[in-house]
Amino acid sequence: MTSAPSVESVNYQPPSWAAIVAAHARISARIHRTPVLTSASLDALAGARLFFKCENLQKTGSFKIRGASNAIFSLSNEEAARGIVTQSSGNHGAAVACAAAWRSVPAYIVMPRNAPKVKIQAIEAYGGKITFCEPKVSSRKESCDCVQAETGAVLVHPYDDDRIIAGQATAAKELLEDAGDLDAVFAPVSGGGLLSGTCLGAKGIRADTRVFGCEPERADDAYRSLTTGTLQSLESSDTIADGLRASLAPRTFAILRRHVDRILLVSEEEIISAARLVWERMKIIIEPSSAVAIAPLLKPGVVASLNLPKRADGGAPKLGVIFSGGNVDLSSLPWN
């Protein structure tokens, strides 16, 4: 990704609140203001009042359209006309293809050979041109560089990009605007675009809101990066949460070090069982990556262990959960 300027964590200035407000104004007529749903039975299991921001019901089936449309509609006409190139395990690719189609410019998508078929089809349906690569971070980068060199297209990195982070921040902004004084927000973490944006969006509305990242044990680079204080990589991963197989980048690592309270890890079994529970109780389709954000809250004792401050209203904690996407292959469900 040679065109992304390198970032010195220590000097990096994350997107400002004004940039997030501008992003929201730029994209809000194009995307859904997704509903914030509640569930009495999940509240009872978690011992908390849960507010689910349903980005699985977002256009293209995930939050990724927020960042992609903000980035693509930020470009000048001259830049946009060269086309857009990116690499993605699926949802970012679909979002770039969709937003590029809205702007009537070509989208070149590099994606790993093992991406789910349903995500490949979605990109094709939006008119994206796909180049397959090996499912390794290094191969993705090389293929992306190569396509960029051939086409002259503008790179829109899936997360190491301020326009993307500002766009993703609008999900938490809406959640806090709609659900009020949340004590904490939980979001999945992969490359960290959503989680970085969640920090900025939530704390921009209510500074005291805590933010927790949720990550599969089998793809625990964010946990290791924040624990060791050094950016860790993840050369490959086989977690069922196929949207969470990327690693943090300089920008997202810098934001998370400053703003994230803790990373919570979950097992593959916990991911699958949380996904099924949400399908059954809430009647919405979430992909395994979304289930990662609720799975920790369903484990006995976890909510109490977060040491959230007592609420002035004396009630159970009010917790926001971001369901990141809903793109699954309905002919092969994890529990059948």
Place this chain on the structure above:
Amino acid sequence: MTSAPSVESVNYQPPSWAAIVAAHARISARIHRTPVLTSASLDALAGARLFFKCENLQKTGSFKIRGASNAIFSLSNEEAARGIVTQSSGNHGAAVACAAAWRSVPAYIVMPRNAPKVKIQAIEAYGGKITFCEPKVSSRKESCDCVQAETGAVLVHPYDDDRIIAGQATAAKELLEDAGDLDAVFAPVSGGGLLSGTCLGAKGIRADTRVFGCEPERADDAYRSLTTGTLQSLESSDTIADGLRASLAPRTFAILRRHVDRILLVSEEEIISAARLVWERMKIIIEPSSAVAIAPLLKPGVVASLNLPKRADGGAPKLGVIFSGGNVDLSSLPWN
């Protein structure tokens, strides 16, 4: 159902607008105001602007909690204390069990032996006491009479009851309040409680809104009743839309004769393929009975054939679709 007073269609006065407003005030703090979702890709398939009222995301997983809670919270303390009895293929039973639990009174539920396991479990989870009967209208009635005689409980019929119809009307009332000037609303029809309520609720907000009932070919009693002008029965049915196996009753027949424009029939294949399309594109779980309401709109030429008046804004027709419920067994999906 001996306690339901018989109704002479010609003299019957359906619930007034004031009764519907009162029902809404009685139940709105207890239930979800369900979201109205849209989908650009389904709009393109239908050639219309579609507004989906998601009662699949309602408490108990269906609209039935609207009528059940209105009926049960309309009772005096003395009546309620005797308990509630009803018969139901599932969703009404769960709703009665849930609303009775909210009011801390017993619920006795008569349901057919072939009801889906997931619906039986839901009733048990709400503390309802189940009596199984044969899957025939006559057996349901006999078993219900029998339980009522034994317990002295108050009968809350699933649809031949003005309190139920007024409660179900609140779904269309909310839909029109939220989605504005809809040209028509589509709802599934079984016993006709939802469809009757949809007529009253939609036309109460906007008198010119047309209302269409949607029904499986394999359970076409409403179609035959409205075509012949005589109440037709349906002794048994094997449609996959397990919520639509009941027949119209005197009250609902009277309302539908006056207010419904037409009944649209759909095949089993059309129901299954519409359900899968909604799961895939909208990322929500609807049961087959819900899919019956969108299935006609996905058939080429159907929207044009409805002869809706041209809109003043010159745009495509604005159509409301009521997704009635989302209770399915996730371990046996119809397409796997």
